[in-house]
Protein backbone atom coordinates (compact mmCIF):
# COMPACT_ATOMS: atom_id res chain seq x y z
CA UNK A 173 0.00 0.00 0.00
CA UNK A 174 1.45 3.42 -0.98
CA UNK A 175 -0.25 6.68 -0.22
CA UNK A 176 0.84 10.26 0.27
CA UNK A 177 -1.73 10.83 3.03
CA UNK A 178 -1.04 10.93 6.75
CA UNK A 179 -2.70 7.90 8.38
CA UNK A 180 -3.38 7.06 11.97
CA UNK A 181 -2.86 3.47 13.15
CA UNK A 182 -3.36 1.70 16.41
CA UNK A 183 -0.52 -0.32 17.82
CA UNK A 184 -1.18 -4.04 18.03
CA UNK A 185 -2.45 -4.98 21.47
CA UNK A 186 0.85 -6.43 22.69
CA UNK A 187 2.76 -3.29 21.62
CA UNK A 188 0.35 -1.09 23.57
CA UNK A 189 0.84 -3.28 26.63
CA UNK A 190 4.60 -3.17 26.19
CA UNK A 191 4.59 0.59 25.82
CA UNK A 192 2.54 1.00 28.99
CA UNK A 193 5.06 -1.15 30.80
CA UNK A 194 8.05 0.62 29.34
CA UNK A 195 6.75 4.08 30.09
CA UNK A 196 5.23 3.43 33.49
CA UNK A 197 7.07 0.69 35.26
CA UNK A 198 10.65 0.42 34.15
CA UNK A 199 12.87 3.15 35.40
CA UNK A 200 16.33 1.74 35.72
CA UNK A 201 18.89 0.97 33.05
CA UNK A 202 17.16 3.40 30.73
CA UNK A 203 20.41 3.90 28.85
CA UNK A 204 19.95 0.65 26.93
CA UNK A 205 17.59 2.46 24.55
CA UNK A 206 20.66 3.85 22.80
CA UNK A 207 22.21 0.39 22.47
CA UNK A 208 18.98 -0.85 20.86
CA UNK A 209 18.69 2.01 18.39
CA UNK A 210 22.36 1.86 17.44
CA UNK A 211 22.05 -1.89 16.90
CA UNK A 212 19.00 -1.42 14.69
CA UNK A 213 20.96 1.14 12.68
CA UNK A 214 23.91 -1.22 12.43
CA UNK A 215 21.64 -4.07 11.26
CA UNK A 216 20.14 -1.76 8.63
CA UNK A 217 23.66 -0.91 7.39
CA UNK A 218 24.55 -4.61 7.19
CA UNK A 219 21.40 -5.32 5.21
CA UNK A 220 22.18 -2.47 2.82
CA UNK A 221 25.71 -3.75 2.28
CA UNK A 222 24.46 -7.27 1.68
CA UNK A 223 21.73 -6.23 -0.74
CA UNK A 224 24.16 -3.92 -2.54
CA UNK A 225 26.33 -6.88 -3.42
CA UNK A 226 23.72 -8.29 -5.77
CA UNK A 227 21.24 -5.53 -6.47
CA UNK A 228 22.84 -2.99 -8.82
CA UNK A 229 19.71 -0.83 -8.71
CA UNK A 230 19.81 -0.40 -4.95
CA UNK A 231 19.49 3.25 -4.01
CA UNK A 232 22.73 5.03 -3.03
CA UNK A 233 24.64 1.81 -3.53
CA UNK A 234 27.93 3.46 -2.70
CA UNK A 235 26.70 5.47 0.28
CA UNK A 236 29.21 5.51 3.17
CA UNK A 237 27.92 3.28 5.98
CA UNK A 238 27.70 5.31 9.17
CA UNK A 239 25.60 6.03 12.24
CA UNK A 240 25.26 9.61 13.39
CA UNK A 241 24.12 10.53 16.89
CA UNK A 242 23.18 14.18 17.35
CA UNK A 243 22.34 15.80 20.68
CA UNK A 244 20.51 19.09 20.16
CA UNK A 245 20.24 20.86 23.51
CA UNK A 246 18.16 23.72 22.08
CA UNK A 247 15.41 21.39 20.81
CA UNK A 248 15.85 18.78 23.52
CA UNK A 249 16.10 16.16 20.79
CA UNK A 250 18.46 13.20 20.44
CA UNK A 251 18.72 11.92 16.87
CA UNK A 252 20.07 8.57 15.67
CA UNK A 253 20.55 8.48 11.94
CA UNK A 254 21.88 5.80 9.63
CA UNK A 255 22.56 5.32 5.96
CA UNK A 256 21.18 1.79 6.04
CA UNK A 257 18.53 -0.05 4.13
CA UNK A 258 15.65 2.15 5.34
CA UNK A 259 11.96 1.23 5.41
CA UNK A 260 9.09 1.62 3.00
CA UNK A 261 5.73 2.92 4.18
CA UNK A 262 4.39 -0.61 4.58
CA UNK A 263 7.51 -1.80 6.34
CA UNK A 264 7.53 1.06 8.80
CA UNK A 265 3.90 0.49 9.72
CA UNK A 266 4.53 -3.20 10.20
CA UNK A 267 7.96 -3.09 11.88
CA UNK A 268 7.17 -0.28 14.30
CA UNK A 269 3.59 -1.30 14.97
CA UNK A 270 4.03 -4.91 16.01
CA UNK A 271 6.47 -6.81 18.12
CA UNK A 272 8.98 -8.53 15.90
CA UNK A 273 10.70 -10.83 18.31
CA UNK A 274 9.71 -13.71 20.48
CA UNK A 275 12.27 -12.60 23.10
CA UNK A 276 10.34 -9.35 23.53
CA UNK A 277 7.10 -11.30 23.84
CA UNK A 278 8.69 -13.48 26.51
CA UNK A 279 9.76 -10.38 28.33
CA UNK A 280 6.20 -9.15 28.18
CA UNK A 281 4.84 -12.42 29.52
CA UNK A 282 7.23 -12.46 32.46
CA UNK A 283 6.64 -8.85 33.30
CA UNK A 284 2.87 -9.31 33.05
CA UNK A 285 3.01 -12.42 35.24
CA UNK A 286 4.92 -10.43 37.84
CA UNK A 287 2.38 -7.64 37.70
CA UNK A 288 -0.54 -10.04 38.00
CA UNK A 289 0.95 -11.67 41.08
CA UNK A 290 1.09 -8.24 42.67
CA UNK A 291 4.84 -7.76 42.18
CA UNK A 292 6.45 -4.83 40.48
CA UNK A 293 8.01 -5.99 37.20
CA UNK A 294 11.67 -6.75 37.71
CA UNK A 295 13.42 -3.66 36.42
CA UNK A 296 16.47 -5.68 35.51
CA UNK A 297 14.45 -7.60 32.98
CA UNK A 298 14.60 -4.83 30.50
CA UNK A 299 18.38 -4.92 30.48
CA UNK A 300 18.29 -8.66 30.18
CA UNK A 301 15.85 -8.85 27.29
CA UNK A 302 15.96 -5.49 25.67
CA UNK A 303 12.72 -4.40 24.10
CA UNK A 304 14.10 -3.05 20.88
CA UNK A 305 12.86 0.13 19.37
CA UNK A 306 10.15 0.60 22.00
CA UNK A 307 12.68 1.04 24.78
CA UNK A 308 13.15 4.57 23.42
CA UNK A 309 9.81 5.45 25.04
CA UNK A 310 11.55 5.17 28.39
CA UNK A 311 13.28 8.46 27.62
CA UNK A 312 11.16 10.09 24.91
CA UNK A 313 7.60 11.38 25.03
CA UNK A 314 7.50 11.60 21.24
CA UNK A 315 9.42 9.75 18.57
CA UNK A 316 9.64 10.79 14.92
CA UNK A 317 11.08 8.37 12.39
CA UNK A 318 11.87 9.42 8.85
CA UNK A 319 13.02 6.74 6.48
CA UNK A 320 13.83 6.27 2.84
CA UNK A 321 14.03 2.69 1.71
CA UNK A 322 16.89 1.58 -0.52
CA UNK A 323 14.34 -0.23 -2.66
CA UNK A 324 13.90 1.14 -6.12
CA UNK A 325 11.08 3.68 -6.41
CA UNK A 326 10.43 3.97 -2.64
CA UNK A 327 9.19 7.25 -1.23
CA UNK A 328 10.38 8.83 2.00
CA UNK A 329 8.08 8.11 4.88
CA UNK A 330 7.44 9.65 8.28
CA UNK A 331 6.26 7.76 11.38
CA UNK A 332 5.37 9.47 14.62
CA UNK A 333 4.03 8.42 18.00
CA UNK A 334 3.74 9.68 21.53
CA UNK A 335 3.55 6.12 22.81
CA UNK A 336 -0.13 6.50 23.73
CA UNK A 337 -1.50 3.55 21.77
CA UNK A 338 -1.49 5.08 18.28
CA UNK A 339 1.02 6.08 15.65
CA UNK A 340 0.75 7.99 12.41
CA UNK A 341 2.36 7.31 9.07
CA UNK A 342 2.66 9.85 6.27
CA UNK A 343 5.00 11.24 3.69
CA UNK A 344 8.44 12.19 4.94
CA UNK A 345 11.37 14.27 3.78
CA UNK A 346 14.61 12.56 3.03
CA UNK A 347 16.73 12.44 -0.08
CA UNK A 348 19.24 9.68 0.68
CA UNK A 349 18.45 6.18 1.82
CA UNK A 350 18.45 5.39 5.53
CA UNK A 351 16.55 6.18 8.71
CA UNK A 352 16.48 9.12 11.10
CA UNK A 353 15.03 8.60 14.55
CA UNK A 354 14.30 11.73 16.55
CA UNK A 355 13.71 11.29 20.26
CA UNK A 356 11.96 14.25 21.92
CA UNK A 357 13.36 13.64 25.36
CA UNK A 358 11.22 13.72 28.47
CA UNK A 359 12.06 16.45 30.96
CA UNK A 360 13.58 13.87 33.33
CA UNK A 361 15.69 12.30 30.57
CA UNK A 362 17.54 15.38 29.35
CA UNK A 363 20.75 13.87 30.75
CA UNK A 364 20.91 11.81 27.56
CA UNK A 365 21.88 14.97 25.69
CA UNK A 366 25.08 15.16 27.67
CA UNK A 367 28.08 14.53 25.49
CA UNK A 368 29.99 12.43 28.02
CA UNK A 369 26.95 10.42 28.91
CA UNK A 370 26.32 9.56 25.27
CA UNK A 371 29.97 8.70 24.66
CA UNK A 372 30.03 6.54 27.78
CA UNK A 373 26.94 4.57 26.75
CA UNK A 374 28.18 4.03 23.21
CA UNK A 375 31.60 2.91 24.43
CA UNK A 376 30.05 0.62 26.97
CA UNK A 377 27.63 -1.25 24.72
CA UNK A 378 28.45 -0.46 21.13
CA UNK A 379 32.19 0.15 21.03
CA UNK A 380 32.82 -2.74 18.68
CA UNK A 381 29.91 -2.17 16.31
CA UNK A 382 31.74 -2.36 12.99
CA UNK A 383 30.26 0.82 11.52
CA UNK A 384 31.55 4.22 12.66
CA UNK A 385 29.33 6.00 15.19
CA UNK A 386 29.78 9.74 14.84
CA UNK A 387 28.73 12.26 17.46
CA UNK A 388 27.45 15.78 16.96
CA UNK A 389 26.51 18.06 19.84
CA UNK A 390 24.68 21.38 19.39
CA UNK A 391 24.37 23.60 22.46
CA UNK A 392 21.21 25.50 23.46
CA UNK A 393 22.34 28.59 21.52
CA UNK A 394 22.64 26.61 18.31
CA UNK A 395 26.45 26.44 18.33
CA UNK A 396 27.99 23.15 17.26
CA UNK A 397 30.26 21.86 20.03
CA UNK A 398 31.36 18.61 18.44
CA UNK A 399 30.78 17.54 14.86
CA UNK A 400 31.44 14.10 13.51
CA UNK A 401 33.65 12.77 16.28
CA UNK A 402 33.91 8.99 15.99
CA UNK A 403 33.04 7.52 19.37
CA UNK A 404 33.44 3.78 18.86
CA UNK A 405 36.46 1.69 17.93
CA UNK A 406 34.49 0.19 15.04
CA UNK A 407 36.66 -2.92 14.83
CA UNK A 408 36.17 -5.93 17.02
CA UNK A 409 39.60 -7.13 18.07
CA UNK A 410 38.36 -10.68 18.51
CA UNK A 411 37.09 -10.87 14.94
CA UNK A 412 40.62 -10.53 13.59
CA UNK A 413 42.31 -13.82 12.66
CA UNK A 414 44.52 -15.15 15.47
CA UNK A 415 47.45 -15.58 13.09
CA UNK A 416 47.59 -11.79 12.61
CA UNK A 417 47.76 -11.08 16.33
CA UNK A 418 50.79 -11.06 18.60
CA UNK A 419 50.97 -11.70 22.33
CA UNK A 420 51.45 -7.96 22.78
CA UNK A 421 48.16 -7.33 20.92
CA UNK A 422 46.37 -9.82 23.13
CA UNK A 423 47.87 -8.28 26.26
CA UNK A 424 46.78 -4.84 25.10
CA UNK A 425 43.21 -6.02 24.59
CA UNK A 426 43.30 -7.72 27.99
CA UNK A 427 43.38 -4.21 29.47
CA UNK A 428 39.97 -3.52 27.90
CA UNK A 429 38.66 -6.78 29.29
CA UNK A 430 39.87 -5.90 32.78
CA UNK A 431 38.37 -2.43 32.72
CA UNK A 432 41.26 -0.51 31.18
CA UNK A 433 44.06 -1.06 33.65
CA UNK A 434 46.42 -3.93 34.37
CA UNK A 435 49.36 -3.61 36.74
CA UNK A 436 52.79 -4.68 35.50
CA UNK A 437 53.22 -8.33 36.38
CA UNK A 438 49.48 -9.02 36.22
CA UNK A 439 49.47 -9.73 32.49
CA UNK A 440 47.41 -12.77 31.48
CA UNK A 441 48.98 -16.21 31.81
CA UNK A 442 47.53 -17.26 28.51
CA UNK A 443 44.59 -16.88 26.20
CA UNK A 444 42.26 -18.95 24.06
CA UNK A 445 40.90 -17.50 20.85
CA UNK A 446 38.18 -19.80 19.56
CA UNK A 447 36.14 -19.58 16.38
CA UNK A 448 33.25 -21.99 15.90
CA UNK A 449 30.57 -22.30 13.26
CA UNK A 450 28.45 -25.20 14.48
CA UNK A 451 26.10 -25.87 16.16
CA UNK A 452 26.07 -22.13 16.69
CA UNK A 453 28.45 -19.56 15.34
CA UNK A 454 30.55 -17.84 17.98
CA UNK A 455 33.93 -16.33 18.67
CA UNK A 456 35.34 -16.56 22.16
CA UNK A 457 38.38 -14.77 23.48
CA UNK A 458 39.24 -16.09 26.93
CA UNK A 459 42.06 -15.04 29.23
CA UNK A 460 43.62 -16.75 32.23
CA UNK A 461 44.28 -13.76 34.50
CA UNK A 462 47.79 -13.30 35.81
CA UNK A 463 46.35 -12.64 39.25
CA UNK A 464 43.22 -14.11 40.79
CA UNK A 465 40.45 -11.57 40.24
CA UNK A 466 39.50 -9.82 43.48
CA UNK A 467 35.85 -10.80 43.09
CA UNK A 468 36.59 -14.47 42.47
CA UNK A 469 34.45 -15.79 45.31
CA UNK A 470 31.70 -13.25 45.11
CA UNK A 471 28.29 -14.18 43.83
CA UNK A 472 28.12 -11.05 41.71
CA UNK A 473 31.60 -11.48 40.27
CA UNK A 474 32.35 -10.24 36.79
CA UNK A 475 32.19 -13.19 34.41
CA UNK A 476 32.46 -13.37 30.63
CA UNK A 477 30.93 -10.59 28.56
CA UNK A 478 28.34 -11.72 26.09
CA UNK A 479 28.06 -10.00 22.73
CA UNK A 480 25.55 -10.45 19.95
CA UNK A 481 27.07 -9.28 16.71
CA UNK A 482 29.60 -7.03 18.46
CA UNK A 483 27.00 -5.48 20.79
CA UNK A 484 27.09 -6.12 24.51
CA UNK A 485 24.00 -8.02 25.59
CA UNK A 486 25.28 -9.05 29.01
CA UNK A 487 28.17 -7.46 30.83
CA UNK A 488 28.65 -10.52 32.96
CA UNK A 489 27.29 -13.88 31.97
CA UNK A 490 28.12 -16.72 34.36
CA UNK A 491 26.31 -19.30 32.21
CA UNK A 492 29.02 -19.48 29.60
CA UNK A 493 31.61 -21.41 31.60
CA UNK A 494 31.41 -23.99 34.36
CA UNK A 495 31.90 -22.72 37.90
CA UNK A 496 35.40 -24.11 38.25
CA UNK A 497 36.57 -21.82 35.47
CA UNK A 498 35.13 -18.82 37.23
CA UNK A 499 38.49 -17.09 37.11
CA UNK A 500 38.49 -16.93 33.30
CA UNK A 501 37.85 -13.48 31.88
CA UNK A 502 37.01 -12.46 28.34
CA UNK A 503 34.07 -12.51 26.00
CA UNK A 504 31.90 -14.55 23.71
CA UNK A 505 30.37 -13.01 20.61
CA UNK A 506 27.75 -14.80 18.58
CA UNK A 507 26.12 -13.96 15.27
CA UNK A 508 23.22 -16.21 16.19
CA UNK A 509 22.08 -14.52 19.39
CA UNK A 510 19.33 -11.94 19.37
CA UNK A 511 19.90 -8.74 21.36
CA UNK A 512 16.99 -9.63 23.57
CA UNK A 513 18.46 -12.93 24.61
CA UNK A 514 16.38 -14.70 27.22
CA UNK A 515 17.64 -16.97 30.00
CA UNK A 516 16.29 -20.08 28.25
CA UNK A 517 17.87 -19.08 25.00
CA UNK A 518 21.13 -18.55 26.77
CA UNK A 519 20.94 -21.98 28.29
CA UNK A 520 20.58 -23.39 24.81
CA UNK A 521 23.16 -21.22 23.10
CA UNK A 522 25.78 -21.31 25.82
CA UNK A 523 26.26 -25.09 25.61
CA UNK A 524 28.54 -24.80 22.68
CA UNK A 525 31.00 -22.19 24.02
CA UNK A 526 30.89 -23.93 27.39
CA UNK A 527 32.04 -27.26 26.10
CA UNK A 528 34.47 -25.80 23.61
CA UNK A 529 36.25 -23.66 26.14
CA UNK A 530 36.09 -25.63 29.32
CA UNK A 531 37.82 -28.91 28.72
CA UNK A 532 40.79 -29.49 31.01
CA UNK A 533 43.00 -29.95 27.96
CA UNK A 534 42.07 -26.51 26.72
CA UNK A 535 42.62 -25.10 30.15
CA UNK A 536 46.06 -26.70 30.36
CA UNK A 537 47.12 -25.67 26.91
CA UNK A 538 46.06 -22.18 27.75
CA UNK A 539 48.45 -21.76 30.62
CA UNK A 540 51.14 -23.79 28.94
CA UNK A 541 51.13 -20.84 26.58
CA UNK A 542 53.26 -19.06 29.18
CA UNK A 543 55.37 -21.70 30.88
CA UNK A 544 57.49 -19.36 32.91
CA UNK A 545 54.60 -17.90 34.81
CA UNK A 546 53.22 -19.64 37.82
CA UNK A 547 49.80 -21.14 37.24
CA UNK A 548 47.57 -19.69 39.81
CA UNK A 549 45.28 -20.70 42.58
CA UNK A 550 42.38 -19.81 40.37
CA UNK A 551 42.85 -23.12 38.65
CA UNK A 552 42.95 -24.98 41.91
CA UNK A 553 39.64 -23.45 42.88
CA UNK A 554 38.07 -25.82 40.34
CA UNK A 555 38.75 -28.74 42.60
CA UNK A 556 36.23 -27.33 45.03
CA UNK A 557 33.22 -27.56 42.77
CA UNK A 558 30.87 -30.36 41.79
CA UNK A 559 32.40 -33.87 41.55
CA UNK A 560 32.33 -33.88 37.75
CA UNK A 561 34.10 -30.54 37.61
CA UNK A 562 36.56 -31.73 40.23
CA UNK A 563 37.47 -34.73 38.10
CA UNK A 564 38.13 -32.38 35.22
CA UNK A 565 40.05 -29.73 37.04
CA UNK A 566 42.09 -31.54 39.68
CA UNK A 567 44.70 -33.03 37.35
CA UNK A 568 45.42 -29.57 35.97
CA UNK A 569 45.57 -27.77 39.31
CA UNK A 570 49.12 -26.71 40.02
CA UNK A 571 51.29 -26.45 43.07
CA UNK A 572 54.93 -26.27 44.02
CA UNK A 573 56.47 -28.67 46.51
CA UNK A 574 59.55 -29.22 48.60
CA UNK A 575 60.64 -31.89 46.19
CA UNK A 576 61.57 -31.34 42.59
CA UNK A 577 60.80 -34.96 41.88
CA UNK A 578 57.28 -36.29 41.69
CA UNK A 579 57.98 -38.98 44.21
CA UNK A 580 58.63 -38.34 47.86
CA UNK A 581 60.22 -41.59 48.92
CA UNK A 582 63.59 -39.95 49.48
CA UNK A 583 64.32 -36.84 51.51
CA UNK A 584 64.18 -33.82 49.24
CA UNK A 585 67.39 -32.67 47.69
CA UNK A 586 66.31 -29.13 47.98
CA UNK A 587 64.22 -27.16 50.41
CA UNK A 588 63.45 -24.48 47.88
CA UNK A 589 60.02 -24.63 46.26
CA UNK A 590 60.20 -26.54 43.02
CA UNK A 591 58.61 -25.67 39.69
CA UNK A 592 54.85 -25.38 39.38
CA UNK A 593 53.47 -28.71 38.32
CA UNK A 594 50.05 -30.15 37.75
CA UNK A 595 48.59 -32.48 40.35
CA UNK A 596 48.68 -35.36 37.88
CA UNK A 597 52.43 -34.94 37.34
CA UNK A 598 53.10 -34.19 40.96
CA UNK A 599 51.59 -37.25 42.53
CA UNK A 600 51.55 -40.26 40.26
CA UNK A 601 53.23 -42.78 42.49
CA UNK A 602 54.48 -41.28 45.71
CA UNK A 603 54.63 -43.84 48.46
CA UNK A 604 54.17 -41.48 51.37
CA UNK A 605 51.23 -39.27 51.87
CA UNK A 606 51.66 -35.71 50.75
CA UNK A 607 51.35 -33.07 53.36
CA UNK A 608 50.08 -29.69 52.48
CA UNK A 609 50.94 -26.34 53.87
CA UNK A 610 47.75 -24.37 53.56
CA UNK A 611 48.49 -20.82 54.20
CA UNK A 612 46.98 -17.53 54.82
CA UNK A 613 47.41 -14.39 52.82
CA UNK A 614 51.01 -15.09 52.00
CA UNK A 615 52.99 -18.22 51.63
CA UNK A 616 54.09 -20.20 54.61
CA UNK A 617 57.05 -21.38 52.67
CA UNK A 618 59.53 -20.69 55.46
CA UNK A 619 57.48 -22.77 57.85
CA UNK A 620 56.81 -25.57 55.38
CA UNK A 621 60.31 -25.64 53.97
CA UNK A 622 61.90 -26.07 57.32
CA UNK A 623 59.15 -28.27 58.65
CA UNK A 624 59.69 -31.68 60.12
CA UNK A 625 57.56 -33.47 57.45
CA UNK A 626 59.79 -32.06 54.71
CA UNK A 627 62.90 -33.10 56.56
CA UNK A 628 61.47 -36.58 57.00
CA UNK A 629 61.09 -37.01 53.25
CA UNK A 630 57.40 -36.24 52.97
CA UNK A 631 56.55 -34.25 49.94
CA UNK A 632 55.11 -30.98 51.12
CA UNK A 633 52.86 -29.22 48.62
CA UNK A 634 52.97 -25.48 49.04
CA UNK A 635 49.41 -24.33 49.22
CA UNK A 636 50.13 -20.68 49.55
CA UNK A 637 46.95 -19.00 48.40
CA UNK A 638 43.71 -18.28 50.21
CA UNK A 639 41.78 -20.72 48.02
CA UNK A 640 44.06 -23.62 48.95
CA UNK A 641 42.47 -24.14 52.30
CA UNK A 642 39.23 -24.77 50.53
CA UNK A 643 40.86 -26.94 47.91
CA UNK A 644 42.44 -29.17 50.51
CA UNK A 645 39.17 -29.60 52.37
CA UNK A 646 37.52 -30.99 49.26
CA UNK A 647 40.53 -32.78 47.93
CA UNK A 648 41.50 -35.02 50.80
CA UNK A 649 42.90 -37.62 48.46
CA UNK A 650 44.28 -37.80 44.96
CA UNK A 651 45.05 -41.11 43.22
CA UNK A 652 45.08 -42.92 46.53
CA UNK A 653 47.44 -40.42 48.13
CA UNK A 654 46.14 -38.79 51.25
CA UNK A 655 46.67 -35.08 51.75
CA UNK A 656 47.31 -34.05 55.35
CA UNK A 657 47.52 -30.46 56.48
CA UNK A 658 50.83 -29.46 58.09
CA UNK A 659 49.14 -26.64 59.92
CA UNK A 660 45.93 -28.23 61.05
CA UNK A 661 45.19 -30.64 63.83
CA UNK A 662 47.60 -32.77 65.78
CA UNK A 663 50.11 -33.89 63.16
CA UNK A 664 50.82 -37.53 63.64
CA UNK A 665 54.23 -37.98 62.09
CA UNK A 666 56.35 -40.73 63.55
CA UNK A 667 59.44 -39.38 65.32
CA UNK A 668 62.82 -40.47 64.07
CA UNK A 669 65.55 -41.19 66.59
CA UNK A 670 67.47 -38.06 65.75
CA UNK A 671 64.55 -35.75 66.41
CA UNK A 672 62.83 -37.62 69.20
CA UNK A 673 62.11 -35.23 71.99
CA UNK A 674 60.63 -35.29 75.39
CA UNK A 675 57.17 -33.71 75.29
CA UNK A 676 57.66 -32.49 78.84
CA UNK A 677 60.94 -30.79 77.98
CA UNK A 678 59.44 -27.31 77.64
CA UNK A 679 56.51 -27.76 80.02
CA UNK A 680 57.31 -24.53 81.85
CA UNK A 681 57.33 -22.49 78.62
CA UNK A 682 54.06 -24.12 77.55
CA UNK A 683 52.37 -23.45 80.91
CA UNK A 684 53.61 -19.85 81.06
CA UNK A 685 52.41 -19.21 77.49
CA UNK A 686 48.99 -20.67 78.33
CA UNK A 687 48.78 -18.41 81.35
CA UNK A 688 49.85 -15.22 79.55
CA UNK A 689 48.11 -15.72 76.22
CA UNK A 690 44.68 -16.81 77.45
CA UNK A 691 42.89 -14.09 75.50
CA UNK A 692 44.79 -14.78 72.28
CA UNK A 693 44.96 -18.53 71.84
CA UNK A 694 42.83 -21.46 72.77
CA UNK A 695 45.72 -23.71 73.76
CA UNK A 696 49.51 -23.99 73.75
CA UNK A 697 51.30 -27.24 73.02
CA UNK A 698 54.59 -28.79 71.93
CA UNK A 699 54.99 -28.93 68.17
CA UNK A 700 55.73 -32.04 66.16
CA UNK A 701 55.84 -30.13 62.91
CA UNK A 702 58.39 -27.37 63.43
CA UNK A 703 62.10 -27.74 62.90
CA UNK A 704 63.63 -24.27 62.53
CA UNK A 705 60.81 -21.87 63.41
CA UNK A 706 60.18 -21.18 67.10
CA UNK A 707 56.39 -21.18 67.00
CA UNK A 708 53.40 -21.48 64.73
CA UNK A 709 49.64 -21.10 64.94
CA UNK A 710 47.54 -24.07 63.96
CA UNK A 711 43.88 -24.81 63.66
CA UNK A 712 41.86 -27.46 65.38
CA UNK A 713 41.46 -30.48 63.19
CA UNK A 714 38.13 -30.16 61.49
CA UNK A 715 37.72 -26.60 62.73
CA UNK A 716 37.36 -23.57 60.55
CA UNK A 717 40.81 -22.12 59.90
CA UNK A 718 41.65 -18.46 59.89
CA UNK A 719 42.22 -18.63 56.19
CA UNK A 720 38.88 -20.25 55.57
CA UNK A 721 37.26 -17.57 57.66
CA UNK A 722 38.85 -14.98 55.42
CA UNK A 723 37.59 -16.69 52.26
CA UNK A 724 34.08 -16.91 53.65
CA UNK A 725 34.22 -13.27 54.64
CA UNK A 726 35.35 -12.41 51.12
CA UNK A 727 32.28 -14.27 49.92
CA UNK A 728 30.29 -12.06 52.31
CA UNK A 729 29.39 -14.87 54.66
CA UNK A 730 28.86 -14.25 58.32
CA UNK A 731 31.46 -16.21 60.26
CA UNK A 732 32.65 -15.87 63.83
CA UNK A 733 36.43 -15.57 64.33
CA UNK A 734 37.81 -18.55 66.28
CA UNK A 735 40.84 -18.82 68.48
CA UNK A 736 43.74 -21.01 67.43
CA UNK A 737 46.43 -23.18 68.97
CA UNK A 738 50.01 -21.98 69.51
CA UNK A 739 52.65 -24.64 68.99
CA UNK A 740 56.18 -24.24 70.36
CA UNK A 741 59.25 -25.93 68.91
CA UNK A 742 61.05 -27.70 71.79
CA UNK A 743 64.34 -27.65 69.86
CA UNK A 744 64.40 -23.93 69.26
CA UNK A 745 66.97 -22.04 71.39
CA UNK A 746 64.60 -19.15 72.07
CA UNK A 747 61.85 -21.49 73.27
CA UNK A 748 64.37 -23.35 75.39
CA UNK A 749 65.61 -20.06 76.89
CA UNK A 750 62.02 -19.03 77.70
CA UNK A 751 61.44 -22.43 79.27
CA UNK A 752 64.58 -22.13 81.41
CA UNK A 753 63.59 -18.66 82.59
CA UNK A 754 60.03 -19.83 83.36
CA UNK A 755 61.40 -22.68 85.45
CA UNK A 756 64.08 -20.73 87.31
CA UNK A 757 62.38 -17.34 87.68
CA UNK A 758 58.64 -17.74 87.06
CA UNK A 759 57.96 -14.19 88.28
CA UNK A 760 60.45 -12.53 85.91
CA UNK A 761 58.81 -9.53 84.13
CA UNK A 762 60.57 -10.32 80.86
CA UNK A 763 58.61 -13.54 80.48
CA UNK A 764 55.51 -11.59 79.37
CA UNK A 765 57.48 -9.92 76.54
CA UNK A 766 59.11 -13.18 75.44
CA UNK A 767 55.89 -15.15 75.37
CA UNK A 768 54.20 -12.35 73.42
CA UNK A 769 57.10 -12.45 70.98
CA UNK A 770 56.59 -16.15 70.43
CA UNK A 771 52.99 -15.42 69.54
CA UNK A 772 54.04 -12.44 67.38
CA UNK A 773 56.38 -14.46 65.24
CA UNK A 774 53.84 -17.23 64.72
CA UNK A 775 51.33 -14.61 63.58
CA UNK A 776 53.95 -12.84 61.47
CA UNK A 777 54.82 -16.07 59.64
CA UNK A 778 51.25 -16.11 58.38
CA UNK A 779 51.32 -12.52 57.24
CA UNK A 780 49.21 -11.25 60.10
CA UNK A 781 50.42 -8.77 62.62
CA UNK A 782 47.55 -7.93 64.92
CA UNK A 783 49.56 -5.38 66.94
CA UNK A 784 52.49 -4.01 64.87
CA UNK A 785 53.34 -1.19 67.33
CA UNK A 786 53.43 -3.61 70.27
CA UNK A 787 55.55 -6.04 68.28
CA UNK A 788 58.13 -3.36 67.51
CA UNK A 789 58.26 -2.32 71.16
CA UNK A 790 58.84 -5.90 72.30
CA UNK A 791 61.31 -6.53 69.56
CA UNK A 792 63.37 -3.47 70.45
CA UNK A 793 63.32 -4.22 74.16
CA UNK A 794 64.87 -7.64 73.46
CA UNK A 795 67.36 -6.31 70.92
CA UNK A 796 68.58 -3.48 73.12
CA UNK A 797 69.18 -5.98 75.90
CA UNK A 798 71.42 -8.07 73.65
CA UNK A 799 73.78 -5.28 72.57
CA UNK A 800 76.65 -5.12 74.97
CA UNK A 801 79.42 -2.61 74.28
Ligand SMILES: Nc1ncnc2c1ncn2[C@@H]1O[C@H](COP(=O)(O)OP(=O)(O)OP(=O)(O)O)[C@@H](O)[C@H]1O
Pocket residue numbers: 208212213216254256257258259267268272273276302303304305306350351510511512
Ligand atom coordinates in the same frame (compact mmCIF):
# COMPACT_ATOMS: atom_id res chain seq x y z
N1 LIG B 1 17.18 2.10 11.75
C1 LIG B 1 16.43 1.16 11.17
N2 LIG B 1 16.54 0.95 9.84
C2 LIG B 1 15.78 0.01 9.22
N3 LIG B 1 14.89 -0.77 9.85
C3 LIG B 1 14.72 -0.59 11.17
C4 LIG B 1 15.49 0.36 11.91
N4 LIG B 1 15.10 0.31 13.18
C5 LIG B 1 14.16 -0.66 13.28
N5 LIG B 1 13.94 -1.21 12.06
C6 LIG B 1 13.01 -2.29 11.73
O1 LIG B 1 12.07 -2.39 12.77
C7 LIG B 1 12.06 -3.72 13.30
C8 LIG B 1 11.71 -3.70 14.76
O2 LIG B 1 12.76 -3.15 15.52
P1 LIG B 1 12.94 -3.57 17.02
O3 LIG B 1 14.13 -2.86 17.54
O4 LIG B 1 11.69 -3.33 17.77
O5 LIG B 1 13.14 -5.10 16.94
P2 LIG B 1 14.37 -5.88 16.36
O6 LIG B 1 15.51 -4.96 16.10
O7 LIG B 1 13.88 -6.68 15.22
O8 LIG B 1 14.70 -6.83 17.58
P3 LIG B 1 15.35 -6.42 18.98
O9 LIG B 1 14.27 -6.66 19.96
O10 LIG B 1 16.50 -7.34 19.07
O11 LIG B 1 15.79 -5.00 18.91
C9 LIG B 1 13.43 -4.26 12.98
O12 LIG B 1 13.41 -5.67 12.88
C10 LIG B 1 13.71 -3.61 11.62
O13 LIG B 1 13.13 -4.36 10.60
